[in-house]
Amino acid sequence: MEEDEAGIHARGVTRSFGPVQALRGLDLTVPYGQVTALVGANGAGKTTLLLILATLLAPDAGEIRVAGYDLRTHPREARAELGWMPDTFGVYDQLTVAEYLQFFADAYGLNPREGGDRVLELLTRVHLVEMWHQPVHVLSRGQKQRLGLARALVHRPKVLLLDEPASGLDPRSRVELRDLVRSLAAEGAAVLISSHILSELEEIADRFVLVDQGATAGEYETSVLRAEARGLWRAHALEEEPLVEALNSREAPYRRQRTGGLDIGPLTEPEAAALLGELVAEGVRIFSYAPVGGALESVYLAMTEDRT
Ligand SMILES: Nc1ncnc2c1ncn2[C@@H]1O[C@H](COP(=O)(O)OP(=O)(O)OP(=O)(O)O)[C@@H](O)[C@H]1O
Ligand SMILES: [Mg+2]
Structure with missing residues (x-):
């Protein structure tokens, strides 16, 4: 089936903020089982695109399918299949780390037993088990990033959107993030990741999409890029x-x-x-x-x- 060919299929996406044209007809394909990197200068439109794909911002025009669902007609179904890690972490000061994840497990409709197991599994995976009873606001920046990643994974999404996930992470956490992202792709997820740390992306990503002033400037396979660069x-x-x-x-x-x-x-x-x-x-x-x-x-x- 054509819709199922890729985790994300976007064509001609445009979005303006007043006079600023953040996206001007961007095309993007993110296959399952691979990590695709979104690379571009500050202000190129990466975060705008990721917000649109996460159904948190409406595009002015364009055709977008996430996990086979048209975002205009089936945003709920798409949302159930996608995990989103924003570049900045929202504030939920009153909740503990475990309550925070449990909240999202509930929101995604996991039953309480399943949700509890999943919360523990994810806290272990991002090395925050010892912090489970701490209020979210005491976490360091890097710990918040890791909690944000755990949150994005709660419902086992098929499509993963990560906006600069490595920012604020210490060297060990970066290596662990890389391994985690690779293993999610190996399990079949379609992963889209934006970052400015090119050397690091080169080790994570199978493909690169270069974004320049709101449009796709090029798509490359990492292996081809290595051989030709x-x-x-x-x-x-x-x-x-x-x-x-x-x-x-x-x-x-x-x-x-x-x-x-x-x-x-x-x-x-x-x-x-x-x-x-x-x-x-x-x-x-x-x-x-x-x-x-x-x-x-x-x-x-x-x-x-x-x-x-
Ligand atoms: N809510 C908004 N209101 C007005 N302008 C915005 C808004 N969001 C983004 N923009 C503008 O759209 C353009 C693209 O911004 P975006 O955040 O998508 O860039 P980016 O590629 O993520 O950059 P960075 O690498 O710095 O994160 C910029 O010119 C920015 O100023
Ligand atoms: Mg950004």
């Missing part, structure tokens, strides 16, 4: 002179780094691999060779270069 490769050799000579003889572009090492390139992954093979074959004693930044970062920077 040109980036710099930082090389360290036990003796620098042979490395410099080998690069000069090939007229390979490079720059000396203040912190030591040479940045070679821009090169694609296959080019970088071929060069490394040659250098080592010539006896250059390279002990470290790694991309500077990520593939996504170099593509993103190249695409937004002419911004004034």
Whole structure:
């Protein structure tokens, strides 16, 4: 069935706030079983789009299906299938952590027994079990983020919308978030995630959608992006002179780094691999060779270069 092809199918979405055109005909597809990243500058329209997909904001125009349901005609059904984690956490000062999740379990119609089990399971999953009896307002920013994620998962949604979920998380929580998001996709969910931390997204996302001034500027598969992107490769050799000579003889572009090492390139992954093979074959004693930044970062920077 055509409606079931993807978790989210959006075409020609527009939305203005007075004179500001936040979305100007945006297209987006978010397949099941994959993580799709929404990338774009501040003000590009990511949060506006996510609010519309979460049925919390009406679009001016456009055709949107979430979990197969048309948002205009079946918003309730769509809402039952989607989980939403906002970029800022609402205030529910009076509730404890457990009551807060229980409230959402009730709202989604889980029976009390099932809801209780689910609350405990989720608190364990986001490492907040010990905080269960604390009022929500005492949680730190990162703990609130994790509670927000648990809330988004209460009803086992098929479609997950995450607006900058990693912001405010400590390094361990980020790794755990990444693993959790990956496992939800592996279980079949369609995940849409916005973030500015490109290197991190590269490890989570199967696909990238670049949003520029309210419209889709490009869609990429992460694996293709990695293979095609040109980036710099930082090389360290036990003796620098042979490395410099080998690069000069090939007229390979490079720059000396203040912190030591040479940045070679821009090169694609296959080019970088071929060069490394040659250098080592010539006896250059390279002990470290790694991309500077990520593939996504170099593509993103190249695409937004002419911004004034
Ligand atoms: N409620 C609102 N009223 C007026 N203008 C708004 C409103 N919400 C968003 N905008 C405007 O719409 C545009 C898109 O904003 P949006 O929050 O969607 O961007 P974003 O891509 O999420 O940015 P960021 O990366 O900073 O989170 C901006 O120009 C913003 O000022
Ligand atoms: Mg935003």
